[in-house]
Amino acid sequence: MIRAHSVEAVRAAEAAAMARLPEGELMSRAAHGLAEVAAARLADVEGTTVVGLVGAGDNGGDTLYAVAQLAESGFASAAVLVPSAGRSGVHAAGLRAAESAGALVHVAAEDPEDAVEAVAEAALVLDGIVGIGGRPGLRPEAARLVDAIDDDAWVIAVDLASGLDPAGESGEDDAVWADETVTFGTPKPVHLLPAGEAATGRLTVVDIGIEVDDVPAAVERLTWDDVTTLWPVPGRGDDKYSRGVLGVVAGSEAYPGAAVLCTTAAAEAGVGMLRYVGTPTPVGLVHQAVPEAVVGEGRVQAWVVGPGLDTDADDERAREQLDAARAALGSDLPVVVDAGGLALVEGRRGAPTVLTPHAGELARLLTRLEGRSAGTDDGTQGGSGATADRDRGERPVTGPARGAETTADDVKADPLGHARRLAALTGATVLLKGATTLVVTEGEPVRSQADAPSWLATAGAGDVLSGVIGALLASGLAPHDAASLGALVHGVAADRASGGGPLRALAVAHGLRPTVRDLLARGRSAPG
Ligand SMILES: NC(=O)C1=CN([C@@H]2O[C@H](COP(=O)(O)OP(=O)(O)OC[C@H]3O[C@@H](n4cnc5c(N)ncnc54)[C@H](O)[C@@H]3O)[C@@H](O)[C@H]2O)[C@@H](O)CC1
Ligand SMILES: Nc1ncnc2c1ncn2[C@@H]1O[C@H](COP(=O)(O)OP(=O)(O)O)[C@@H](O)[C@H]1O
């Protein structure tokens, strides 16, 4: 698992490390690690000129020492001092080190043209304008220098790309766009969250000796190794029931294919048994595509409700199916709610729940639930779960924008904030789909998965995802683990099925079995 820590946690760990290490040791380790990465990249880029953009804080200090080391190693190195205070505005000892190593120094406040020219000539740029002490955005004098960076230059962000919000909460257009980020001690939230991930580029973590293993993470990302630990593997004593039965209420006369995609995915993910509830056309298709599935209601350990569900359909079979969907939502069983099922969510359930909206669905659901919470309804889910919620006195629905409309663009501008709002409103695990998929559960570190190729943005891919997560929930995984592990394996299966080319959702579903097999085999062959 990759764990990112908040700025506060990093500062506390840094203070603890500084108390037991000689003065300047942490910065020296950071600068050394940075210079080593830069030297390795210089072997690959055309040209050998390195320019460090140096801001007022310790991020600029790291950069000055790295420029010094690169100059000593024989690279044509320069520092461009960004602050309006010029020389006196940057890390003094770092500046002395850079100058005595032979690096050129350009002071933007004294000769802006000369500074811009120096930046434009660099084959490799170290962005040391601001790090974890930075506020989002770039000041005009910094932006001018950043604009001068050559398109072909390799840009290494020092700790994080300047201009980004270190917490990754607010997006920022005015930031350095790095090819690569060299960060110190531990990743920061911005590196893993949609607001900063693209501008971060490749991420390298340099160990500087700060200790954060026991500190709760702010953001987590599951890696392939986690599949070995988390994936439910049957044992000798298991049977199909003990492994978990999944009920799927999906598909409709309007969207029958969703039922095939969802049940195929659950079967490919290795669920113990599948029950399917639907209308005649998808029932026929599921019979053909997934002969393992048993049609009709019965005892299950978890439900998937919603892929391809047509909540406007009004014939008798459709009404029966919608009744089954509402009963699942009103039950005390774990449920994955996707697509059409989201329209049936009335607020808190008293049982484990994973909501899997994309940005538009999340916006619609928030608008509806927050509109309701502005009125008299207490927002709890109908059925037996609602009674249980009220009896336990769960808190009423609250939200910052009660009654206001939320749009898909609002969600895209602040995915994490909106996913958190829906999680707070419903008590559910919210999986917000996108290039980076977020999994938010109150009281848990946010999980962020970015395993899939852009080709996965194709119709039906979400139906497959809900089937995988349903299979994991039925086997007993907690919603937070089921959702994030499901997103990881779905993304890896998509990547393998794509191989750099077009993808269809059914291929992702069929890729699940070999993907899980290979990820588990990888764990078995790993040393230790
Ligand atoms: N915390 C740690 O464990 C370590 C930190 N180190 C480095 O120290 C950095 C943090 O240093 P600081 O706390 O000095 O903070 P920064 O260097 O990140 O930035 C603070 C300075 O930048 C200015 N500033 C803030 N936002 C700005 C903006 N948008 N445009 C222009 N200027 C802006 C502030 O006025 C302040 O002078 C880390 O990112 C890392 O690079 C390393 O030296 C090693 C260890
Ligand atoms: N740009 C992208 N890169 C990678 N994955 C993406 C991208 N855009 C969407 N996805 C993924 O593709 C899937 C699309 O699901 P969804 O929008 O529900 O489609 P559908 O409703 O047609 O099944 C989700 O798993 C989502 O995370």
Ligand SMILES: [K+]
């Ligand atoms: K930086």
